[in-house]
Structure formats: C-alpha cells, structure tokens
Amino acid sequence: MANTPDYSWPPMADRKIIGKSFKRLDGQAKASGRAKYTSDLKMKDMLYAAYVLCPHGHARVTSIDTSAAEKVKGVQAVHVIAPAGTEVQWHGKEIAAVAATTEEIAREAIRMVKVDYEVMPHFVNEQDLGKAGSRGKAAGEKVTGDPEKAFQEAEAVSDGVYGIPVITHSCLEPHGCVIQWQGDQVMAWPSTQFVTGWANTLAPNLKVPAANIKVKMDYIGGGFGSKFSPGAWAEVGAILSQKAGGRPVKIYLDRVAEQTIAGNRPSAFGKIKIAGKKDGTITAWQSDTWASGGFAGGGQPPLPYVYNNIPNTRLNHTSISVNAGPSQAWRAPNNQQASFLTCSAIEDFAAKAGCDPMDVFNKNAGYTPRAEQYQYQLAKAAELSEWKKLWKPRDQRTGTMRRGLGIGVNAWAGNGHGCTARLTINSDGSVVLEMGTQDLGTGTRTIMTQVAAETLGLQMGQVKLVIGDNSLPPGGSSGGSTTVGGVSAATRKAGVNALGKLYEAAAPALGVQPEELEAVDGQIRVKSNHAKNMTWVAACKKIGPAGKISETGVNETRNPMGLFSGGAAGVQVADVSVDIETGLVKINRFVAVQDCGLVINPKLAESQVIGAIIMGISTALYEERIMDNATGRMMNPDLEFYKLAGIKDIGDIVVHMDIREVNDKRGVIGLGEPPAIGICAAVGNAVANAIGKRVPYMPMTPMHVLNALEGRNA
Amino acid sequence: MQSFEYANPATVQEAVGLLSAKWGEADVLAGGTDLISLMKDHLHTPKRVVNIKNIKELEGIQKTAAGIRIGALVTMDELAKNADVKASAKSLSDAAAAIPSPQIRHMGTVGGDLCQRPRCWYYRQGFGLLAMKDGKSLVPDGANQYHAIFGSGPAYFVSASSLGPALIALGAKIKLVSAKGPREVAAASFFVSPANETSREIALHPDEILTEILIPPATVKSATYEVRQKEALDWPLATASVTLTMRGNTVASAKVVLGHVAAKPWDSAEAAKAITGKAITADTAEAAGKAAVASASPLSQNAYKVTLARVAVKRALLEAAKQKA
Numbered sequence A: 001m002a003n004t005p006d007y008s009w010p011p012m013a014d015r016k017i018i019g020k021s022f023k024r025l026d027g028q029a030k031a032s033g034r035a036k037y038t039s040d041l042k043m044k045d046m047l048y049a050a051y052v053l054c055p056h057g058h059a060r061v062t063s064i065d066t067s068a069a070e071k072v073k074g075v076q077a078v079h080v081i082a083p084a085g086t087e088v089q090w091h092g093k094e095i096a097a098v099a100a101t102t103e104e105i106a107r108e109a110i111r112m113v114k115v116d117y118e119v120m121p122h123f124v125n126e127q128d129l130g131k132a133g134s135r136g137k138a139a140g141e142k143v144t145g146d147p148e149k150a151f152q153e154a155e156a157v158s159d160g161v162y163g164i165p166v167i168t169h170s171c172l173e174p175h176g177c178v179i180q181w182q183g184d185q186v187m188a189w190p191s192t193q194f195v196t197g198w199a200n201t202l203a204p205n206l207k208v209p210a211a212n213i214k215v216k217m218d219y220i221g222g223g224f225g226s227k228f229s230p231g232a233w234a235e236v237g238a239i240l241s242q243k244a245g246g247r248p249v250k251i252y253l254d255r256v257a258e259q260t261i262a263g264n265r266p267s268a269f270g271k272i273k274i275a276g277k278k279d280g281t282i283t284a285w286q287s288d289t290w291a292s293g294g295f296a297g298g299g300q301p302p303l304p305y306v307y308n309n310i311p312n313t314r315l316n317h318t319s320i321s322v323n324a325g326p327s328q329a330w331r332a333p334n335n336q337q338a339s340f341l342t343c344s345a346i347e348d349f350a351a352k353a354g355c356d357p358m359d360v361f362n363k364n365a366g367y368t369p370r371a372e373q374y375q376y377q378l379a380k381a382a383e384l385s386e387w388k389k390l391w392k393p394r395d396q397r398t399g400t401m402r403r404g405l406g407i408g409v410n411a412w413a414g415n416g417h418g419c420t421a422r423l424t425i426n427s428d429g430s431v432v433l434e435m436g437t438q439d440l441g442t443g444t445r446t447i448m449t450q451v452a453a454e455t456l457g458l459q460m461g462q463v464k465l466v467i468g469d470n471s472l473p474p475g476g477s478s479g480g481s482t483t484v485g486g487v488s489a490a491t492r493k494a495g496v497n498a499l500g501k502l503y504e505a506a507a508p509a510l511g512v513q514p515e516e517l518e519a520v521d522g523q524i525r526v527k528s529n530h531a532k533n534m535t536w537v538a539a540c541k542k543i544g545p546a547g548k549i550s551e552t553g554v555n556e557t558r559n560p561m562g563l564f565s566g567g568a569a570g571v572q573v574a575d576v577s578v579d580i581e582t583g584l585v586k587i588n589r590f591v592a593v594q595d596c597g598l599v600i601n602p603k604l605a606e607s608q609v610i611g612a613i614i615m616g617i618s619t620a621l622y623e624e625r626i627m628d629n630a631t632g633r634m635m636n637p638d639l640e641f642y643k644l645a646g647i648k649d650i651g652d653i654v655v656h657m658d659i660r661e662v663n664d665k666r667g668v669i670g671l672g673e674p675p676a677i678g679i680c681a682a683v684g685n686a687v688a689n690a691i692g693k694r695v696p697y698m699p700m701t702p703m704h705v706l707n708a709l710e711g712r713n714a
Numbered sequence B: 001m002q003s004f005e006y007a008n009p010a011t012v013q014e015a016v017g018l019l020s021a022k023w024g025e026a027d028v029l030a031g032g033t034d035l036i037s038l039m040k041d042h043l044h045t046p047k048r049v050v051n052i053k054n055i056k057e058l059e060g061i062q063k064t065a066a067g068i069r070i071g072a073l074v075t076m077d078e079l080a081k082n083a084d085v086k087a088s089a090k091s092l093s094d095a096a097a098a099i100p101s102p103q104i105r106h107m108g109t110v111g112g113d114l115c116q117r118p119r120c121w122y123y124r125q126g127f128g129l130l131a132m133k134d135g136k137s138l139v140p141d142g143a144n145q146y147h148a149i150f151g152s153g154p155a156y157f158v159s160a161s162s163l164g165p166a167l168i169a170l171g172a173k174i175k176l177v178s179a180k181g182p183r184e185v186a187a188a189s190f191f192v193s194p195a196n197e198t199s200r201e202i203a204l205h206p207d208e209i210l211t212e213i214l215i216p217p218a219t220v221k222s223a224t225y226e227v228r229q230k231e232a233l234d235w236p237l238a239t240a241s242v243t244l245t246m247r248g249n250t251v252a253s254a255k256v257v258l259g260h261v262a263a264k265p266w267d268s269a270e271a272a273k274a275i276t277g278k279a280i281t282a283d284t285a286e287a288a289g290k291a292a293v294a295s296a297s298p299l300s301q302n303a304y305k306v307t308l309a310r311v312a313v314k315r316a317l318l319e320a321a322k323q324k325a
C-alpha cells in the first residue's frame, strides 16, 4: 500500500475498548506486593552502598581519610567523590560512598570515613529578598503596553505579597538503582522515567559504549519529574561495582539524601499589583518576583499565568542562589508557582474591586488562550462546588469556623513524545506489543493495551505487553505529560500497520481485496458484508512461512496526524474551613474540572486527577523544606517534620472530566501534570476568602495563618 | 547501628541487674518505636540492650481502692480502650487515643512514651540535647517554629510525651525500681528541664526501670485538648490537660498542664488560679487561657504557639465542663 494508512481514532460511538474504564492492569500486583520495584531487588552477591554526606551548608573538604572504612569487615569498595580541596555548596552533597555486603555494614563504614571541613558562610533562606544581597541576580525588566497609565487610571488596585516555598518530591521509592559493571559491560536496574535514554546519558560518564549498557525496570515508585537522568548515584554505583570486582551494587538514597539532594520544586515569591475597573475588568499587571531552586538560582514563572494577554504589564524577576540541593522538574515545573502567584493576585483584585472572583475569572477569560473552554469550565466548577450558594464576600463570615471558596486554574501543553511501538501477530493468534517505555503508575500499561486491543478488534486479555527494557523499540521519557499522546499514537500506528499485513494474508481466503476488510469483535470481516468473515485465529493461520507479522508504529512529535494534540485546561475550586483561633485549615471539598482531549480510560484519567489533588493538597497545607540559618542545614530531611498529608487530611474530591465531542476531536492530550498545577492557588484563595485576609505564604499552616491573622510578618 | 549485647530478662529484678549506674552503657527496650531510631541515628549507642517485653509484672491495668495502676508495658492502644481509664481519667484516655497511627499505638508503651527522647530536630541531627554551639544555643536564632515558648532556656526542645501533661494534671505517681529497691515520684517531678548537656529530661536514673503508674482515686472532671495539624503521623503543636474538682457548678480546685510548649509539661498555676472558684463559661475559660500564657516568651518563629496554647487551655476547660463527672 503506497498510501498512508488511515490511523485516525475510531469515532466515539464505535469504540469498544477505548473510552472504557478498565482497571489498571498492574493494580493487583502492586496492591498485593507481588510487583517488584527496583528498590525491592535482591540478587546473589549484591552489595549495598551508602553515602557520606556533607553536614554543612557550605564548606571546603580539607582532608578525607577512608582507611578505617576500608578495613571494616564486609566492605568491598570505597569511592571518594569530593577529594580534599573540593568546595561543597549544600548540606547533603555526596562526599564519599562505600559498598558492603550488608546495608548495616555499609552504614557503619561510612561513619569511619574521616572528613575534615573548613566551614564557610552560607545563605539558605530566600523568602526575604532584602537579605539576598549579592546572591540575587536580576533579570531585565519586561514591559508590554503602558502599565504606568493603566495603574493611574485604575478604579481598583490590589497589592499583595505571595510566596510558595521549596518542596521536595518525596517519592515513596527513593532515587537509585542496582548496577553491575563487568569489563565493558554494564547491567542496570534503575528507577527511572526514561528507560530508553538512561544508558545513553550514563555511557559517556563511564566511557562505555551505550550499546553495552542493558537497562531493565518493571516498576517505579514515583518520579514526578525527578527521575529522568541516571543521577550521580548510577555512576557512583557503577564505580563501586567495578572496584568490587563486578558484583552488583544496590545504591539507593536514604531519606535524608532523598530530601536534600534528589531534587525539589523551586520556590517563588512575588510582590504583585493588579489594576482594573470596578466591574472586575483587569487592565494591568505588575510583578516583582524572586525564586530559588538551589545554588543555581531560580527562573521566572510564566506570568501572568493563563491570563497572559493582559494588555499592560511590567515584570521584574530576581534569581537567588542559596546553599541547598538542586531543583528538578516537579509535576508541571514553574506552573504551580505561576498559577499560585497569578490566581492569588486575581482573587485579591476581585476583593478590592468588590466583585465575586468567579465573575472576575470569567469576565477576563478573553485574556486566556482558550476563552470559551475556561468559561465553560468555570461554570461547571461553580455548579459542582455550589459556588452561588456557598460563596460569600470576605467580610461576611463570622464565628470560629469560617468557610471559604477559592479558584485555581491550569494550562498545559501535553502533546505526544517521539516513540516506537512494535506489534507482533503470531500465526496462533497471540499478540505482543513492545516498547522501551515505562509505567510511572499513570496507567501506561493499561492504555497501551487498550489501544492495541481496540485497533485489532480484540479483548484486553488477548494482547501481551512488554515494556521496561532498553533493547525494545525506543520509548520516550515520561515527562511533560507527553507519554499518553506518544504511546497511544505509536501503538495505534503499529496496530494498523500489522493489521494491514494480516488483511493481505487473509483477503484471498475471503475473496476480497485487503482494503475491504476490518477487524471487529475477534473477527476479520468484509466491511460491506459482515456475514463474510473469519475468526481472528483462522485469519492468523494464513500468516506466511515466517509465522508472524511484526510491524512498528512510529510517533513523531511534529506530525500528530490527528492522534494527539497539546493544550489541556482546567479549573479547580477549593472549599475549606478555617478555625480562626488555631489557624487550622481543613478541606471540605475539592472540585476539579479538567479537559484532556480524547480520554482513553476515564477511570485512569480520573485517578490521575485525584492523585494530583491529593499531592497538591499536601503541598498546600503541609509541605515545605525548612532551612536553618544557624547551621545552613535542612532541618526536616525526613517524613516526620517534612509533613505529607494522610488519608483523613484530604476531604472530598469531586472530579469532572470534560469529555465532550469538541474535546475528543483534538485527540489524546496528556494529563499527568495539569491537574496538579492550581491547587495551592485554590486553597490559598479559599483561605483568604474564609478569614478575610491574604495569608501570604504557603503552606497554610497554623503558623502562617495565625501570623496573618495576628499581623505578624514572619 | 552500633553492635550491642541483647538481654532478655523475665523479671524486674533480673532486668535492673543488667542496667548500669551510667547513662550510655545500657538501654531499656520496650516497644522500640523510639529507641530503634535513636540507635540507628547513633544518638544512643548502648553496649547492652535490655528487652523488658517478657516481664509479665509490667503488664496490665488494674483498678483498686488505691486508684488505677497502669503497668509500664501497657500499650497506647490498651490504655486508650480501657473502660476504667475512660471513666475516671478521660484526659489520659483521650491523650493516648490521639497518638497517631495504629502501628505506634500498638507497639508504643506507656513507659516508653514517658521516657522517649525529645523530637527536637537539632537533637535528632546530632547537635546535642541543648543544641549548644560556642556556649550558646542554636535554637533562639535558628529554626524554632516547633520549639518552646516557656522556660527561657537553656533547653528549648519540647517534652514529647502527650501522656505527661494528663498524668501531672491527674496527680499521678510514677514507680521507679532499681537494684536498690523501688521509689515513687510525682508525675510533676518526673519531668525536668535539663540544665546541661549531660543531664536528662526525666528523673529516671540510668539503673532504674519505670514499672508502673498510679492514678489516685478521685471524683474529677478531666479533659485533654490537642492542636494537631494533620490527622496522620503528626505531633501536637500545643496541648492542654485539665483536671477539675467541682463544687456544684464551680471549680473547687484545678490543675492545668500544657504540653509541647516547654522542655517539660508546663504546669500553669496561673491558669488554675484563674478558673478556681468560678463556673466554667466561655469567658472564664478564655480568661484562664490568657492567664496560662501571660508569662510565655516565644522565640523568633513561634509566637503562633502562644495563641495555640491559650486556645488549648480554653477548649480543654470547656470540654471538661461538659463531662458528667
């Protein structure tokens, strides 16, 4: 067939498997503990690694002596990472590593490594811009329109300070891998969001051909953007393995290292003014923001967020370098910060103008890239949150427990990453779908199987899926919410291509041309005459002497062919109660309205949104990295005072997936990140609405809430 | 964790013979929910660990004419569910029930709760009990949002036990046994604010085992009110336990003890005085709360805890007032 086959999705009404809520395929294995994460692996002769970490915020290593550690019985390898003379810029930075026959011995041995430091001055808290001094680097001012004039002519102006702290990913499975380096061959079992590319990043560091690095991963226990690259630990693990004669080494960060060096979401702070009319129309925006993602500083969030066509704007930003571990992508990098800063300022403007914020978000939707979509979603969110009934202006709440409602919005590109699926149909009718991709827990296994089954007219159980191995056709990195778009398009293409070959094999027996056939309900049949058919198994028997058909489907990012697109939108409403005597904030209900184009599995899509909300509420109420000015250390590198929400802290979650023909037509759009964006914004706004005052700093702890209520500026 | 010798005595007598006159030599192991983490972090490096879980005489709760006797090995879960404790010492029952996570309530023991070490992050990160550097505590200018608002040093950590305030307010006695014999201390003098790095935050001697607690018989109303941010796995930010002896509608005598606000449970005579002789109303409870924090001296970041302590006292009093007694 010279022509490009028709890869387009079947019409909504005709779908049998796509669009149906199948349970996730690995749910039982995970819930029962049968699924083995890399951190569960135990192998023969495996060694355990442990790190010596820098205890200071800023220091120079003046001497390091590993001789005592080397003598500990069971220690098989010691590697110095920061030799004498090395300047170390944060608490938790890796200094040396040890591999031993048990984890306990490795932990004992690192205590025997003697390191002397010259302690140097540190700067670890960026909340107060005035204290940053030379640690701040200003970006140039950006101006559009005539903000000066717009502010002069304004009928209402809001003026506020807002801040969102550094938080950590807190993946349940920490960062690390099991790795074995023998001669010029490396075998690795990582915990990664990028199975296919992992070896290619590591290869140059080890000076081993990427072709000689085998990578396998079945399950990953959370990544959220922090597990793309192999990380320094893979290299250190490999070196330890080589030093230990090629024994496999399990190198996993303990919780302290996980919290200090495995990545974090940068902070963002801002002084923001909005100008507008009494009717709620926004006319101008001015922001002075600052941020830090560690020693490298922190970039400017995209402001104003979603409402990015406000005509008159003035933006300034300062990047601040602090002595703390580096940032990593965190579930929609820079978007949460942007949504929080923007939506908080809009809510404050609405209060100043004497308007209902729902009306202000709605009225100014013309400034967003998709006005109709946001207006539709605002209306839906208002309905589901009972906004009209429950919302009251800021000063009309009384009593000790005060209820409040607040809005957060999101936008995300999505699209589909480049990747290749291989679909094999065997002459006995069995089917294998393969790709070197990974399932982050988002349901990639399930949706790939659904797309293949739908395309071939089969049931879910008839398609075997193989992923998690870099010898398979290349998968993309699971980031930027691009996985579902990529893998579903590639799978669709591989399925259609393989089916074309099967039609060629089966057509003669049915006395028609291959183009006249279709695969439906386990049959290969003639489109115009369903009585003329053969079973799937009978058709597969016609496959030629090779015994199988094996076809690939390649997804190209730039050529979606209608299968996927970018641009998800969402509106969320938080409904909270605040105890104004204790500053305790409880979530009553959290409503999320979200579009993501064609939804392959509504249950899994909803589950992504629920997961994002749980994670988001945790960040809005509890999570912050606490840095100590006195010692330069992170004081809560644990899961005790780095607080994560528990099941009772979450409240009711209401998810409305915006599944409509208009959205479906846009193809598949990724969903991992967008619903995680606007949660701090919505919760912060709900608290402001409840107590009648802006609490400037996230998270909404009793400390921050009471400081605001009692007029203390922390 | 440093290697250690493990001992498994079956009687108190045998157990105390395995202890040492010096801290650091031997540690008692009960539920292990605190000791194991202390050992993993090398904050405790005992040469010998004395497991007391096989000592039958340390178990059980009994009600007698002398009051309620609670064995050191009683778990938080047993304590929280015990009907006698619920009936005559509600403040203690509620404090036990509020200790987070079923796992900790099932493993953690009453003795372990009273003897647990502070959760202060300076202490837990190896800066010592008082977090001293160059003769000065790191806490007042450091990260002190969860630290003390009473006591003005040198210890700024907060006493971790949430049973402690309830026991003090109930006038409980604690029995300690060494090879030399038993002694009894009032719960109020069991907790101490250490004056130097080498002393402890409890009156237990290194060669002693805490064997039981005795709550004297009395007809009282009692309540504990805790401000906790999270429902799961979290520490209180401030608590108050109150015990009231009533004469009709008025308070004949009161004990008001605050938790998680000082290096020891903070017995507030001022609050007790403010409520004594009064009927409990929103106003008198509020006044008692104010009296409780009048002498607070918060650090750079924890002024909010003054409010929480005040509110905890007020709410504990109002809750106690609702009880039938």
Ligand SMILES: Cc1cc2nc3c(=O)[nH]c(=O)nc-3n(C[C@H](O)[C@H](O)[C@H](O)COP(=O)(O)OP(=O)(O)OC[C@H]3O[C@@H](n4cnc5c(N)ncnc54)[C@H](O)[C@@H]3O)c2cc1C
Residues within 6 Å of the ligand: A640, B027, B028, B029, B030, B031, B032, B033, B034, B035, B036, B052, B072, B098, B099, B100, B104, B107, B108, B109, B110, B111, B112, B113, B114, B115, B116, B117, B160, B161, B162, B163, B204, B208, B209, B210, B211, B233, B234, B235, B236
């Ligand atoms: C996340 C988290 C939250 C928590 N929240 C709270 C809370 O809100 N309120 C609260 O009160 N507690 C709380 N706890 C602490 C918990 O209650 C204690 O860890 C537990 O009570 C200790 O009991 P254990 O039997 O496990 O003690 P162990 O760990 O066995 O011992 C603790 C210490 O006491 C000593 N010891 C134990 N028994 C005796 C004895 N009979 N005589 C002499 N010395 C003894 C040990 O030597 C050791 O030093 C929390 C713990 C965690 C991890």
